[in-house]
Amino acid sequence: VIQRSVGPASLSLLTFKIYAAPKKDSPPKNSVKVDELSLYSVPEGQSKYVEEARSQLEESISQLRHYCEPYTTWCQETYSQTKPKMQNLVQWGLDSYDYLQNAPPGFFPRLGVIGFAGLIGLLLARGSKIKKLVYPPGFMGLAASLYYPQQAIVFAQVSGERLYDWGLRGYIVIEDLWKENFQKPGNVKNSPGTK
Structure with a gap:
């Protein structure tokens, strides 16, 4: 059985090239151009694209x-x-x-002291809304300036410059309003032409 199966199996692994020769009595054929093939031919007549009407779903x-x-x-x-x-x-x-x-060493104890100063400010600010807005940040800023003096100086300089700028802008706005409303020729009392 093995001998009979080995022969056909080994032949299936071989490859052969087969060349076909034309018949000697067949007439010679002319080659066909690509344009003459039906696959590449242009359909006769004019085609026109017609758009389909939209359905109700597409319109919605x-x-x-x-x-x-x-x-x-x-x-x-x-x-x-x-x-x-x-x-x-x-x-x-x-x-x-x-x-x-x-965190650097000592950061959390400092943070606790600053937070405790804010709570003390909140307790001392009973009864007044303005005090509640001013005391806790003020006490926290004071406690933070004890631990971080260089940053407190820089913060004070920057905030001082901003407050000065805001004050100067407010002064200019008030001065312009004063000039527009109160120093017009008709608004000034005891002007030189009236008695």
């Missing part, structure tokens, strides 16, 4: 898309504007987390 979807287009555009613009801000916020949170994980 089109109206819905036109209705929602301003809202989707607004959402895309809002997303593109808020994405960098959110990425910065996430990065700030990750940086803060890393800082708190590897």
